[in-house]
Structure formats: structure tokens, C-alpha cells
Amino acid sequence: MKKIVLVGNDREESTxxxxxxxxxxxxxxxxxxxxxxxxxxGTLNPDFVLCSGKLNIDEEGNYVLEIN
Known part of the structure; x- marks a missing residue:
């Protein structure tokens, strides 16, 4: 069984x-x-972690994911 963790507050779920x-x-x-x-x-040790949010660039040029 594959374990998946979804991170974010996005209510829209795909088919x-x-x-x-x-x-x-x-x-x-x-x-x-x-x-x-x-x-x-930490407890589940998932196979995949999927995040929803906005991808931005900070002042130092690093990518930052803003979780909704």
C-alpha cells in the first residue's frame, strides 16, 4: 500500500x-x-507528499511554497 500525505487547505479535489x-x-x-x-x-513515513499552495521567490532568490 502506497502512503500519500496531502499538505494544504485546498478544498478542490481532482477526479x-x-x-x-x-x-x-x-x-x-x-x-x-x-x-x-x-x-x-514523522509517524507515517509516506511514499509521497503533495503540497498545494503558491510558489513564490523570496528576497534571496529561493523558491518558497506558501501553504493555503
């Missing part, structure tokens, strides 16, 4: 994601904050 949630091959957990995501990732 593919709904299909994955109904499959017995995947365990999907959702986290609306980075703090909760860290706890889930």
Missing part, C-alpha cells in the same frame, strides 16, 4: 485524487498546516 481515495492500494492523509504535516510525515 484522480477521488479515485485514489477509493482505492485499496493507497492510504491518504491530509494536513492543513505544516505542523500537522510534520507529525504525520
Amino acid at each position: 484522480v485524487l477521488k479515485h485514489l481515495q477509493n482505492s485499496s492500494k493507497y492510504e491518504i492523509r491530509k494536513a492543513k498546516s505544516l505542523e500537522k504535516a510534520e507529525k504525520i510525515i
Whole structure:
């Protein structure tokens, strides 16, 4: 079983994601904050972590993901 963690507060779910949630091959957990995501990732050890948010560049030129 593949383990997936979704990070962010995006309510819109795609058809593919709904299909994955109904499959017995995947365990999907959702986290609306980075703090909760860290706890889930630490205990679950997921195969994938998917994030929703805005990708920006900070003052130093680094990419920053702003979680919705």
C-alpha cells in the first residue's frame, strides 16, 4: 500500500485524487498546516507528499511554497 500525505487547505479535489481515495492500494492523509504535516510525515513515513499552495521567490532568490 502506497502512503500519500496531502499538505494544504485546498478544498478542490481532482477526479484522480477521488479515485485514489477509493482505492485499496493507497492510504491518504491530509494536513492543513505544516505542523500537522510534520507529525504525520514523522509517524507515517509516506511514499509521497503533495503540497498545494503558491510558489513564490523570496528576497534571496529561493523558491518558497506558501501553504493555503
